[in-house]
Amino acid sequence: MARLVVLSEGFNERAHELKVEKTTVGRVDDNVFQVPDQSVSSHHCEIILRGTEVVVKDLNSTNGSYINGKQVTEAVLQPGQILRLGQVEMKLESEGAAPVNAGPASGKKVLEAAQSAPRGVKLNDLDPTAKAKFDASKAFPKKTNKWTKIFIIGAVVLGLMILALLAFILFSAS
Numbered sequence: 001m002a003r004l005v006v007l008s009e010g011f012n013e014r015a016h017e018l019k020v021e022k023t024t025v026g027r028v029d030d031n032v033f034q035v036p037d038q039s040v041s042s043h044h045c046e047i048i049l050r051g052t053e054v055v056v057k058d059l060n061s062t063n064g065s066y067i068n069g070k071q072v073t074e075a076v077l078q079p080g081q082i083l084r085l086g087q088v089e090m091k092l093e094s095e096g097a098a099p100v101n102a103g104p105a106s107g108k109k110v111l112e113a114a115q116s117a118p119r120g121v122k123l124n125d126l127d128p129t130a131k132a133k134f135d136a137s138k139a140f141p142k143k144t145n146k147w148t149k150i151f152i153i154g155a156v157v158l159g160l161m162i163l164a165l166l167a168f169i170l171f172s173a174s
Contacts, residue, residue, distance in 0.1 A: 002054055002094040004033065004047070004083070011035075011088070018054065023047040025085065026059075039063050039086025047077075054092055056083060063087070 004025075006014040016023070016033040024031040026043040035044070041061035048055040057074045058065040063086035067075055077083055079094040 002049070002079070002092060004090045005093055006035065007082070007089045007091055008037075008087070015093075018047060018049060021049050024059075035085065035088055037086060037088050040088055041086070044085045054078075054094075061085070 002018040004016050004018065014035075020032070023033055023046065024043060025033045025035060025040075025045050025047060027036055027038070027040045028034065028042045031043065033047075041059070041063065043059050044061045045059055045065045046057045048057060054077045055074060056065055056067065056072060056077050058072065064071050066072065066084040067077055068081050069084075077092050079092050081092055083090050083092065
């Protein structure tokens with residue numbers, strides 16, 4: 001039986017067995033496989049079982065669906081390949097199938113269980129003694145916009161001309 005195993009940190013090797021013909025994957029809870037991450041669209045993709053093939057169909061997601069780093073709209077996902085939805089990575093595992101591009105013939109070690117790869121910097125890894133270096137004397141100068149000044153001066157002059165014209169019309173009429 002095929003299953004998707006989430007590799008991204010913070011999901012504790014979360015997995016989902018692909019038992020039905022169509023599995024919806026997304027951030028909201030009405031999906032068959034919910035992945036609560038902001039980079040995953042509310043209804044991100046469908047995983048479709050077609051015979052022995054596992055097909056990924058993107059549902060016009062915001063951040064896209066990728067198989068081994070290549071963006072796809074609809075493609076076959078092979079055992080061992082990495083499916084990335086937004087920033088969340090997962091791997092297709094299948095009983096009795098050797099992962100693609102791995103195994104004894106390729107010289108790469110086949111992992112029995114999913115492993116998480118750490119990403120980014122954790123808050124505890126930062127140096128608490130480091131201070132931001134900001135020189136107030138070298139602050140950015142205030143931006144001046146000469147066109148705004150010209151527009152305002154032109155509007156004032158035009159307004160004064162209109163007032164003068166109105167005054168001329170009123171005095172010449174009386």
